[in-house]
Amino acid sequence: MRFEGVGRRYGPRGPWVLREVGMNLPAGTLTRVTGANGTGKSTLLRLAAGLDAPGEGRITGRPARTAYVPERFPAALPLTALGYLVHLGRIQGLDRRTARRRAGEWLERFGAAAHRDARLGELSKGSSQKVAVAQALLAAPGLLVLDEAWTGLDTGARAELDRAVRERTAEGGRVLFVDHDPRRLAGEADAVWRVAAGRVTRAALREPPPTSCAVHITATGGTALPEGLPTEHVRRDGDRLTVTAEPVRSDAVVRALLDAGWHIDDLRTRTTRTTPTTDDESVRA
Numbered sequence: 001m002r003f004e005g006v007g008r009r010y011g012p013r014g015p016w017v018l019r020e021v022g023m024n025l026p027a028g029t030l031t032r033v034t035g036a037n038g039t040g041k042s043t044l045l046r047l048a049a050g051l052d053a054p055g056e057g058r059i060t061g062r063p064a065r066t067a068y069v070p071e072r073f074p075a076a077l078p079l080t081a082l083g084y085l086v087h088l089g090r091i092q093g094l095d096r097r098t099a100r101r102r103a104g105e106w107l108e109r110f111g112a113a114a115h116r117d118a119r120l121g122e123l124s125k126g127s128s129q130k131v132a133v134a135q136a137l138l139a140a141p142g143l144l145v146l147d148e149a150w151t152g153l154d155t156g157a158r159a160e161l162d163r164a165v166r167e168r169t170a171e172g173g174r175v176l177f178v179d180h181d182p183r184r185l186a187g188e189a190d191a192v193w194r195v196a197a198g199r200v201t202r203a204a205l206r207e208p209p210p211t212s213c214a215v216h217i218t219a220t221g222g223t224a225l226p227e228g229l230p231t232e233h234v235r236r237d238g239d240r241l242t243v244t245a246e247p248v249r250s251d252a253v254v255r256a257l258l259d260a261g262w263h264i265d266d267l268r269t270r271t272t273r274t275t276p277t278t279d280d281e282s283v284r285a
Contacts, residue, residue, distance in 0.1 A: 001025040001048075001143065001174060005057035008043055017043045021057070021200045023193060025143070028172045030165065030188055034203065035195035041178050042147055044195060048176050049145040063142025063174070065092060069132050069149035081107065081123065081131045082116040085138060092139035099138065106134035109164075110157045125152045133157075137164055144168050146177035150184060159251040183269065215250035215269050217243045222262030
């Protein structure tokens, strides 16, 4: 999929939001878009998804199945969560039985199965966002566009969306995303594009995560420790609990603490970089 000299402005005489965008989105890749608020990131994503048309240039090679998730999901529709997903699945080319089965599977994966029969307008923002993400994944899109799609999701659902993104690229799909958290899928993007002053430029990829990385979670208000929590990584000081976890397990630890009645006060990632010396020893910095 390719952008060739693409520009976009709103209104025939309005200012250009984007100009001369040249960007390639190969199959099986993850692409991140960065930039300050108001620079045109969402416009770029809407162009990619086909929701907006270029004012100049052209976009070629867009997959037939393209899905888009905005930051805010318009939930004021007279449908249940399951009914909405089945309807969207039918529009995306699935038969009713397949659409219903996949809708149930994705609601389960995002922890929203209990809300399948609730009307969209009755759902919380977080539950509505789970439905929004589920509809985008129903038909295994060749292009998945995520505009701050993690916003409003709980820890478990955010981790599940991370997994879904990896599944899409592993199966040959393209994923284009914006997220305010720089740690989101850190080190996994195949390309990073920066939007500034109406231009889109290729940015240098960040280095992979350092060799030593740990998440320190501080919690209060609970009593008993969750089952399975590694006690050697837990420090208790009165009613304050500090847990050190590997990044891949941090979401599960947070969820276990919350389920056990603890309140998360702080969550920080701390890293150390290993620098080899001439005698092959390591110095922690």
